[in-house]
Amino acid sequence: MSDLDEAYQLDYFEEEGFHRQECASCGDMFWSRVERETCGEPPCAEYDFIDNPGFDESHSLTEMREAFLSFFEERDHERIEPYPVAANRWRDDVLLTQASIYDFQPLVTSGTTPPPANPLCISQPCIRMQDIDNVGKTGRHTMAFEMMAHHAFNAREDIEDPEQYAYEGEVYWKDETVRYCDELFEEMGANLDEIVYIEDPWVGGGNAGPAIEVIYRGAELATLVFMSMEQDPDGEYEMKDGNRYSPMDTYIVDTGYGLERWTWMSQGTPTVYEAVYPDMIAFLKDNAGIELTDEEERIVHEAAKLAGRMDIDEAEDIEAERDTIAAEVGVEVAEMRELMAPLEDIYAIADHCRTLAYMLGDGIVPSNVGTGYLARMVLRRTKRLVDGVGVDAPLDELVDMQAERLDYENRDTIRDIVRTEVEKYRETLDRGGRRVRQLADEYAEKGEPIPTAELVELYDSHGIQPDMVEEIAAEKGVSVDVPDDFYAVVAQRHGGDDTATEESQMPYEDRLAELPETDRLYYEDQQRTEFEAVVLEVFDRDDGDFDVVLDQTMFYPEGGGQPPDQGTLSTDDVSAEVTDVQQYGDVIVHTCDDDPGKGEFVRGQVDATRRQRLMQHHTATHIVIHSARQVLGEHVRQAGAQKGTDSARIDISHYESVSREEVKEIERLANDIVQDNIAVTQEWPDRNEAEERYGFDLYQGGIPAGEQIRLITVGDDVQACGGTHVARTGDIGAVKLLNTERIQDGVIRLTFAAGNAAIEATQRTEDALTEAADILDVAPDAVPETAERFFDEWKARGKEIEQLKEQLAEARASGGGDSEKVDVGEATAVLQRIDADMDELRAQANAIVEQGNIAVLGSGLDGAQFVVSVPDGVDVDAGEVVGELAGHVGGGGGGPPDFAQGGGPDADALDDALDDAPEILRTVANV
């Protein structure tokens, strides 16, 4: 086992006369030009730049960003445009971009794909939700920030096959990285003697390496990471996460310079927020009516300087820390808190609005899943803060202030989304409020506190925070039992570890890996369906079929939501049906019902009709999503797709349900594109060029690996896509939207058909309409009107029948009919058999009871059924009587004492049962 100590023995440190020292407070090892007590990072030291800027000139955010980027441009770094904050658009292991290196994981860092430039510099917007509780309070934490960075991607040359990686050789490594850092500080006018480089090995995402934290005047301004190791159980280095790591073939300079911190350092304002969004803070303060006296200003100012110590993760007890700070400033804790709280909220609002602007601007749609859920949480939290602190500007306006500053072009959509979402939240709160009030009333009556179980239910199922329950309950004078570990209780309720989805294993993976790459003929000519090939290998499958590998193929393997081709492979002797085609690595495997024979020449024939339909649907998918973007907005993005031969579906991100009008508009636009008969073209450009030219919207269906990517262009629409397409849009024939459904909040599924399938789908719909029209005996276009009339009449008749039944019952009750009267003690019972349904029996019984008599009615209409009803004041339990009667017909029954129903399957025994009724009545009445 060895540690990384020697990794920090840089020539640069020696040349510049740095000393390695140990922090007297935290014990960390650090390097600096002059001897010092501590490492200089809070809590070992305090901020030393507030009111005392650490740089020569005050910079705005924009100026600082430009200063950084041009500094590195002058030193041969290429400036790269930032990536979206929604990192799940290019990788599936994370939701949000949390660092600049995220842009290059995993394909670039692993050496599979070349970086867009090498070396490069960038200022990458990032969002870190884990800092959410610190925002506003510590004076330095923001949820949204820009990580300025320079990166260099190096690959070792002393390995067997240096060319296996997408980049070769060393650009630069540790010494240069630290030197750049020093030079940047120097250029900004910092005092180099005050800079501290702390040794702080880095671990994350399966990689690790030595790293350096750069501290200046109490603030961590940069982190220099030298990513050079990967997780390896046999590795020689054990890192702080307890895992072992070994060196890897690529090694990468990964730096992070916090734009906000640098801006703050240049201004020396009490908090980072005032340096970063001075206008918005001023607006919010003014709007919330916050005005401070000079003395109050002094307190806030002093407290802000010391607030650096507060970090919910690090300070052991944030309240204790507040006590200390208050004492040092010379005020009561309560007074300080009262003064600080609204300011903290305002800082948080500004930051959260920026977070929202990033999220929504980059196309995240609020939802109950994924990044959309995070956006919803941030928005709701922000709304609560805004209301709490008394800012009365609409939230969409506040978010727009940031969106404008960030130069987003889709500001109208962003505002629309915020408005929609605020309204949804209001409805949730309304619903929740009613629910809680009702519950509070209930427990107020019982005189009990609202139990934890109810609280968990309210939160988990209805999204009502416990503090809201407490507030409302207090109005009703009910206490609430909120346990300290409330969120743990909620988490427990979810329980269960998710079962990992098992990847289907290829039984002969090793042998497949040795086979050469299959030549993909379907890309050379997408319209051709015949080809010849040599059988390279045949595997016997467990199910009796055969997996056939060819040197080249026209068969499209399943991928990108497009099902595999089918068809035949034939030799002179054998004709094998191809039922499935899959791709494993670079090798395409055809599953066949017969063995064509290894080494044989085969003629391949792809099922042309099937292929044609799949291609029509695939190209139509591109057209529909393009049309949907035109109609619904630029935020529309593919969230999944499946093509078929009869229909296809795409799931798109959108924040409200799609109206019938919008559906028609999308359909019309799509068919315009079809009628324009535009050529559908494919090309294989360099991926970085393609990204630069078209941006990230290329990747609607996932991100492909490799140096070249395949682009499909349909008019204005360009997408990275591996599927097969028709030659011209006119080949699609027609596009028909069949259905829209909301599969989750923020995701709409559009189902549609193309070509003949569109005609067939239309015919099915028309068949249904025609059939309905035939039944109603009207013309198809009169169906809605007629159906409405019929429905109205049907309801009117129902009511009429109801009334007639009541009249009939009254008539029967007074007219006698074939009824029998029996004395039961003081009372008289009317026994009657009328073969009618339950409704009629009930009406009849009511009529008899109104005359003061007991009703015992039987019906043989559907099995045997009884209704027994007893007037007020007569001591006979109807339920018991029915129970006895029903026993005779093999069933059961019951009900309240004054009205009971029952029955049984044996209708033949009905009359016998009624004959026994007098005796049953007398027994039950006990007379």
Place this chain on the structure above:
RNA sequence: GGGCCCAUAGCUCAGCGGGAGAGCGCCGCCUUUGCAAGGCGGAGGCCCUGGGUUCAAAUCCCAGUGGGUCCA
């Protein structure tokens, strides 16, 4: 991707195996100088859809649809 909750009158909801209810709103009449309010009467329900269990389902079970919510 997973968990939980909900669907009954125009609105908000109660009922949770036996007769479909309340409050608000609506219509009419009464009281009142008028308004606010009050009294009396009335209209208004495919109890989300489809299966199942049961003598009997708004109610229990299953599936679907629509909505809400929490978590990863």
